[in-house]
Amino acid sequence: MAAVDLTTHPGHLARRLQQAHTLLWNAMVSEEITSPQFAVMNAVTAEPGLDQRTVGERVSLDRSTVAEVVGRLIRRELLDKVRDPQDGRRYLLRLTEEGARVHRRLTLRAARMNQVLLAPLSSEEQGLFVDLIRRVSEAAEELRQPVQVPPRP
Amino acid sequence: MAAVDLTTHPGHLARRLQQAHTLLWNAMVSEEITSPQFAVMNAVTAEPGLDQRTVGERVSLDRSTVAEVVGRLIRRELLDKVRDPQDGRRYLLRLTEEGARVHRRLTLRAARMNQVLLAPLSSEEQGLFVDLIRRVSEAAEELRQPVQVPPRP
DNA sequence: GTGAATTAGTCAGGGCACTGATTATTTCTC
DNA sequence: GAGAAATAATCAGTGCCCTGACTAATTCAC
Numbered sequence: 001m002a003a004v005d006l007t008t009h010p011g012h013l014a015r016r017l018q019q020a021h022t023l024l025w026n027a028m029v030s031e032e033i034t035s036p037q038f039a040v041m042n043a044v045t046a047e048p049g050l051d052q053r054t055v056g057e058r059v060s061l062d063r064s065t066v067a068e069v070v071g072r073l074i075r076r077e078l079l080d081k082v083r084d085p086q087d088g089r090r091y092l093l094r095l096t097e098e099g100a101r102v103h104r105r106l107t108l109r110a111a112r113m114n115q116v117l118l119a120p121l122s123s124e125e126q127g128l129f130v131d132l133i134r135r136v137s138e139a140a141e142e143l144r145q146p147v148q149v150p151p152r153p
Numbered sequence: 154m155a156a157v158d159l160t161t162h163p164g165h166l167a168r169r170l171q172q173a174h175t176l177l178w179n180a181m182v183s184e185e186i187t188s189p190q191f192a193v194m195n196a197v198t199a200e201p202g203l204d205q206r207t208v209g210e211r212v213s214l215d216r217s218t219v220a221e222v223v224g225r226l227i228r229r230e231l232l233d234k235v236r237d238p239q240d241g242r243r244y245l246l247r248l249t250e251e252g253a254r255v256h257r258r259l260t261l262r263a264a265r266m267n268q269v270l271l272a273p274l275s276s277e278e279q280g281l282f283v284d285l286i287r288r289v290s291e292a293a294e295e296l297r298q299p300v301q302v303p304p305r306p
Numbered sequence: 307g308t309g310a311a312t313t314a315g316t317c318a319g320g321g322c323a324c325t326g327a328t329t330a331t332t333t334c335t336c
Numbered sequence: 337g338a339g340a341a342a343t344a345a346t347c348a349g350t351g352c353c354c355t356g357a358c359t360a361a362t363t364c365a366c
Binding site for chain 1: 155156157159160161162163164165166167168169170171172173174175176177178180188189192195196198199212213256257260263264266267269270271272273274278281282283285286287288289290291292293294296
């Protein structure tokens with residue numbers, strides 16, 4: 001008694017959506033490269049020579065998770081990591097040739113997969129859907145760092 | 154070059170939405186009990202004496218993950234597990250008194266949290282949002298088990 | 307220029323999520 | 337009723353995700 005209907009809870013639905021997405025990704029995009037791995041490769045494609053922290057910022061992953069994902073991509077020789085000669089704390093990331101090839105190939109497949117995932121919605125609904133998710137996640141992310149208060153001078 | 158805009162990828166957005174949700178959950182609902190743990194407790198509240206497999210079905214979790222989550226709830230003495238005397242393969246799950254109390258308390262907080270999470274949307278948009286996510290996840294889940302073909306007689 | 311913050315990355319530890327293999331029990335079939 | 341198929345749960349292994357503690361390098365402040 002007093003149980004709740006979880007299908008009205010956006011958090012629960014978000015988890016199910018992600019499960020559904022992972023399923024489709026494995027079937028239609030790649031069984032080797034996961035969606036977060038693709039996101040990292042994509043960030044490095046957009047800005048070669050990025051450091052891990054910034055990659056995390058671009059793809060919404062914390063430092064530890066980025067390190068793991070990067071580690072896996074390096075093991076598969078899709079990514080290279082070299083110390084920044086300007087700043088010895090940083091590692092600069094770049095795709096290998098193979099990495100660039102894989103990224104190109106998966107980009108096409110991911111686009112097809114997105115179409116399939118959104119197929120149950122009309123095209124106006126699709127736009128709306130993406131917009132609504134974005135607004136909700138962005139608002140919640142801001143609750144995290146409540147707009148820096150400037151230090152008194 | 155040739156990088157993609159991930160903010161148009163529903164899978165990527167789903168992951169970010171879930172991160173945002175987890176953040177808010179920790180801040181507003183509980184730091185001890187996670188959202189999947191709450192989902193399991195909720196399923197058992199609705200149908201006391203459920204077995205693990207069915208709980209997994211109710212909350213969209215596979216057998217292994219249910220076993221882990223159940224294990225954690227038992228360790229905290231929020232849940233009890235007894236062999237089904239009718240069917241020695243099953244374990245029947247029930248909340249402890251403490252478990253029922255915790256579930257009641259978190260239910261209220263979760264409702265408040267949902268309001269905050271959806272606050273950036275108007276109330277029509279909120280309904281739409283929930284509906285769109287549900288439709289997309291349900292459709293994708295059906296791709297998994299493509300409607301049993303009845304065996305020829 | 308030196309000591310104190312800050313910053314990039316690693317590591318340990320906990321939780322979620324899945325697959326494939328295995329074990330125990332039940333049910334089906336003959 | 338005995339063997340075969342199905343079912344509930346566990347286990348090992350992989351990957352994602354986070355926090356808090358730590359290390360190494362840089363930058364700031366005086």
